Amino acid sequence: MTICAFCAFSVQLYSPRRPVVDIAEVFLWLMAVGTILCASYWSAWSAREVAVEQDQLLKDASDEVTSPKGLGVSNVVDISTASAVFFVVIASCFLILLYKLMSSWFLDLLVVLFCIGGVEGLQTCLVALLSRWFKRTGESFIKVPFFGAVSYLTLAVSPFCIAFAVIWAVYRNASFGWIGQDILGIALIITVIQIVRVPNLKVGTVLLSCAFLYDIFWVFVSKSLFHESVMIVVARGDRSGEDGIPMLLKIPRLFDPWGGFSIIGFGDILLPGLLIAFSLRYDCLAKKNLRAGYFLWAMFAYGLGLLITYVALNLMDGHGQPALLYIVPFTLGTFIALGKMRGDLKILWTKGEPERVCPHVGLESNKE
Known part of the structure; x- marks a missing residue:
C-alpha cells in the first residue's frame, strides 16, 4: 500500500448565476x-365630472355667479410649490428617523400606520x-359617532378592509405576505393620487425636481456621511430583522437562486403619478385625443425611465439605484419639451387647465 505524504487538493466555490431578466422586475414594472x-x-374622470357639474351650476346660477372660481371639490387637495418643497423636507426627516430608530x-409601529392607510x-x-x-346604497347615509355621515356601502365594505389588513399584519412574514402588502399599497397609492393633485406644471416640476435630488442624496451622497446608503438600509430593513419596511411594493425573485425580493418604493410610483395624472386631466379638459x-x-x-x-440595477450587480434619477428626467423632460413644441407650456406652467368659456356669460349674451 502506498501512502502519499503530500496530496494536492483544489477547492472550487460554486456561485450560481442570476437570470438576465428577472420575472419579478417585469411584474413590478x-x-x-x-x-x-x-x-x-x-x-381624470373625477375632474371631468366636476367640470360638467360646474358648467351645469353656472347655467342655472343667478346673476351673481359669473365665474367658475370657488366651485371646487372639498375632498381634493391641490399642492403648492411651498408644500412640494416642504414635503421633501419632511420625507428626509422621516427617513432619518427610520434610519436611527x-x-x-x-x-x-410602521405596520400599524401602514394598515391604517391601507x-x-x-x-x-x-x-x-x-x-x-x-348606487342607491352608496348614496344613502347614516350618522356614525366620531365619523359623521357615512354611506351604507362604506359600512358594508369597512369590515372586510379592516379584516384584510389585520390578516396581512399577522401573516406578513409568511411566504404569501407580499401579496397583501402589494394590494394595500396599490390601493393607498391610487387613493392618494385621487385626493392630492398637482394643479399645474410649475408645481409638478418643483415636486419632482426636489424628489430627484432627495433620491440621489439619500442613495449615493449619504454614504459619505453615514458610511452606508441610508435609503437602501431603510428599504431593506437591515436592523429590523424583517424583509424591509411595508411602504414599498415587492415581489419574490422566484427564479433567482439567491432568492430575495425585487422592490420599488411608493414614492417612485406616487410622485411621478401625480404629474401623469395631471397630464390626463389636462387632456380631458382640453378634449385632446x-x-x-x-x-x-x-x-x-x-415606463421607459423605470425600465432603464x-x-x-442589473448592470450594477444588484446595487440599489435611485429610480427617480432615471424616471424624473424622462417624464418631466418629455412633458416640458412637448408643451414647448405645441405652444401650451405657458398655460400648463401657470393655469394647468385650458381656457373654458363660462356658459352663464354665454347665456346672458344670447339674451341681449
Whole structure:
C-alpha cells in the first residue's frame, strides 16, 4: 500500500448565476405602470365630472355667479410649490428617523400606520368601484359617532378592509405576505393620487425636481456621511430583522437562486403619478385625443425611465439605484419639451387647465 505524504487538493466555490431578466422586475414594472394608469383615469374622470357639474351650476346660477372660481371639490387637495418643497423636507426627516430608530418595535409601529392607510385606501377604491352597481346604497347615509355621515356601502365594505389588513399584519412574514402588502399599497397609492393633485406644471416640476435630488442624496451622497446608503438600509430593513419596511411594493425573485425580493418604493410610483395624472386631466379638459395629448407620452416616458432603472440595477450587480434619477428626467423632460413644441407650456406652467368659456356669460349674451 502506498501512502502519499503530500496530496494536492483544489477547492472550487460554486456561485450560481442570476437570470438576465428577472420575472419579478417585469411584474413590478407592470404593477407600477398599471397603478399610475388606473389612478390617472380615475382622477381624470373625477375632474371631468366636476367640470360638467360646474358648467351645469353656472347655467342655472343667478346673476351673481359669473365665474367658475370657488366651485371646487372639498375632498381634493391641490399642492403648492411651498408644500412640494416642504414635503421633501419632511420625507428626509422621516427617513432619518427610520434610519436611527429602525428596530422590531418601530417596524411594528410602521405596520400599524401602514394598515391604517391601507384600510382607508382599499375602502375608498372598493366603494368607488362598487357604487357603480350599488348606487342607491352608496348614496344613502347614516350618522356614525366620531365619523359623521357615512354611506351604507362604506359600512358594508369597512369590515372586510379592516379584516384584510389585520390578516396581512399577522401573516406578513409568511411566504404569501407580499401579496397583501402589494394590494394595500396599490390601493393607498391610487387613493392618494385621487385626493392630492398637482394643479399645474410649475408645481409638478418643483415636486419632482426636489424628489430627484432627495433620491440621489439619500442613495449615493449619504454614504459619505453615514458610511452606508441610508435609503437602501431603510428599504431593506437591515436592523429590523424583517424583509424591509411595508411602504414599498415587492415581489419574490422566484427564479433567482439567491432568492430575495425585487422592490420599488411608493414614492417612485406616487410622485411621478401625480404629474401623469395631471397630464390626463389636462387632456380631458382640453378634449385632446391620446396622440395629440400629453398623457400617452408622459406614461411612455415613465415606463421607459423605470425600465432603464432596472437595466442599471442589473448592470450594477444588484446595487440599489435611485429610480427617480432615471424616471424624473424622462417624464418631466418629455412633458416640458412637448408643451414647448405645441405652444401650451405657458398655460400648463401657470393655469394647468385650458381656457373654458363660462356658459352663464354665454347665456346672458344670447339674451341681449
